[in-house]
Amino acid sequence: MNPRTVRIALSQMNAVVGDLDGNVEHIASDVSRAREVGAEIIVFPELALTGYPPEDLLLKPRFIADNLNRLERLAGRCEGITAVVGFVDARTDIYNAAAIIHDGRVAGVYHKRFLPNYGVFDEDRYFQVGEDAPIFELGDVTFGVNICEDVWYPTGPAVAQVRAGADLILNLNASPYHRGKKQIREAMLATRAADNAAVVAYTNMVGGQDELVFDGNAMVFDAEGRLIAEGPQFEEDLLVVDLDLGAVFRRRLHDPRRRKERLAMADDGLLTPRVSLARSRPEAPPLPVQDVRPLDPTAEVYAALVLGTRDYVRKNGFRGALIALSGGIDSSVVAVVAADALGPDNVVGVSMPSRYSSVGSKDDARDLASNLGIDYWTIPIEPAHQAMTEMLAERFAGTSPGIAEENVQTRLRGLILMTISNKFGWLVLTTGNKSEMATGYATLYGDMAGGFAVLKDVPKMLVYELAKWRNAQSDRPVIPLASI
Numbered sequence: 001m002n003p004r005t006v007r008i009a010l011s012q013m014n015a016v017v018g019d020l021d022g023n024v025e026h027i028a029s030d031v032s033r034a035r036e037v038g039a040e041i042i043v044f045p046e047l048a049l050t051g052y053p054p055e056d057l058l059l060k061p062r063f064i065a066d067n068l069n070r071l072e073r074l075a076g077r078c079e080g081i082t083a084v085v086g087f088v089d090a091r092t093d094i095y096n097a098a099a100i101i102h103d104g105r106v107a108g109v110y111h112k113r114f115l116p117n118y119g120v121f122d123e124d125r126y127f128q129v130g131e132d133a134p135i136f137e138l139g140d141v142t143f144g145v146n147i148c149e150d151v152w153y154p155t156g157p158a159v160a161q162v163r164a165g166a167d168l169i170l171n172l173n174a175s176p177y178h179r180g181k182k183q184i185r186e187a188m189l190a191t192r193a194a195d196n197a198a199v200v201a202y203t204n205m206v207g208g209q210d211e212l213v214f215d216g217n218a219m220v221f222d223a224e225g226r227l228i229a230e231g232p233q234f235e236e237d238l239l240v241v242d243l244d245l246g247a248v249f250r251r252r253l254h255d256p257r258r259r260k261e262r263l264a265m266a267d268d269g270l271l272t273p274r275v276s277l278a279r280s281r282p283e284a285p286p287l288p289v290q291d292v293r294p295l296d297p298t299a300e301v302y303a304a305l306v307l308g309t310r311d312y313v314r315k316n317g318f319r320g321a322l323i324a325l326s327g328g329i330d331s332s333v334v335a336v337v338a339a340d341a342l343g344p345d346n347v348v349g350v351s352m353p354s355r356y357s358s359v360g361s362k363d364d365a366r367d368l369a370s371n372l373g374i375d376y377w378t379i380p381i382e383p384a385h386q387a388m389t390e391m392l393a394e395r396f397a398g399t400s401p402g403i404a405e406e407n408v409q410t411r412l413r414g415l416i417l418m419t420i421s422n423k424f425g426w427l428v429l430t431t432g433n434k435s436e437m438a439t440g441y442a443t444l445y446g447d448m449a450g451g452f453a454v455l456k457d458v459p460k461m462l463v464y465e466l467a468k469w470r471n472a473q474s475d476r477p478v479i480p481l482a483s484i
Helices: 018-035 055-059 059-074 148-152 157-164 183-197 246-253 258-262 297-315 330-341 360-374 384-395 403-424 436-437 460-472
Strands: 005-012 039-044 082-090 094-102 105-111 137-139 141-147 166-171 199-204 206-209 212-215 219-221 227-230 237-244 274-277 320-323 348-352 377-380 426-430
Touching: 005 166, 005 227, 005 330, 018 039, 018 082, 018 237, 039 166, 055 059, 059 082, 059 094, 059 105, 082 166, 094 141, 094 274, 094 348, 105 141, 105 274, 141 157, 141 384, 148 166, 148 237, 157 166, 157 183, 166 183, 183 199, 183 219, 199 237, 212 297, 212 377, 227 237, 246 384, 297 320, 297 330, 297 426, 297 460, 320 403, 330 348, 330 360, 330 426, 330 460, 348 360, 348 403, 360 377, 384 403, 403 426, 403 460, 436 460
Parallel strands: 005 039, 005 199, 039 082, 137 274, 141 166, 166 199, 320 348, 320 426, 348 377
Antiparallel strands: 005 237, 082 094, 094 105, 137 141, 199 219, 206 212, 219 227
């Protein structure tokens, strides 16, 4: 490699909120892997040390102190490499920060400047705004570090870092997934790279945390704004890529606008301190050819549901999942997602027929469970329904049966599911889709009972798409066609 070439590694890490020791071990493991393949720099996601979002853990001084203590321990395990790690820094206030660890010590820190406070984000509640944008010189390699939202602004810290001499921008992220987000990110990052004539390396967390799903998909763009490498979606991975920063210099020689912009740009008051790091280039074995193919839109949503369900169950310590199987499309899709996320041995489907249940719906539920290989229980609710009817008969005398009586069976099913959940430690997955939730088409304490709503952000028509897509991935349909 020539002196202006550097090998970097981007970690798509599944961090666990609050598990400082577990996250340190995960980071250290990826550092070892990066060293083995000859990487000089490894970049981890935003707040990789604490997990994202840490929320009110940040209001506990002990947690902040423990996070700083773990950072110092981690630094000692990062000899022979430069590691950029997201953590919480504490000065007179606390900051969403990135530590630049070089050869076993913390050589510099960057504080996030743009704190999102919209949608699912609430960072103004917890963090102070950063005041500078340092750049780091690793021999002939000059790079800037910034965090997530910082790169979304055209006049963000990357501009100041490039103006001060950075050829490479390392951007740490905990960027949640939504449908179509990949295309939006790509367009934005390509624009930042081309506008600044710099290589932009973006890494992102992967995994589920409560209602959020992080999709990974690390990306690297050259100074022309071309995508030159990317990691898989919804999977942990270490993306390793060789960067020719000499090409950045050549690109800038052909674009004299940068000289005039630098002279014309008013002083924005943002300091760009320079930190020098000694460079000792390791052996760099040839990299294997990487073939990452983006998922199609339906496969992408399905992968997000599987990952979100798996991590919610795993990170909250449940032993498995429990689903009411009605033979309908919604419960069928939830069951398939659960089986793919947790393995069939960790999923139980429960049929709870009543006097109103059709033979077809019961058959469809049984066939689905058989196709998936999940445990299938049948618990008739007729005795409990009859008992409830008799209990209420005196008070309901003289009234016509209606919604109240119909909803008794739904609420009995919720009671049964939650009782089984309490007994065996299985999480009840509710089956309502977004269209139903948006219009209130559900029964309180009935089909809304449970701990995790797999389809809460999936409109009804997309439920059908997911069912058909999943069936197409198998030799024979796993969801009965009658359910669809």
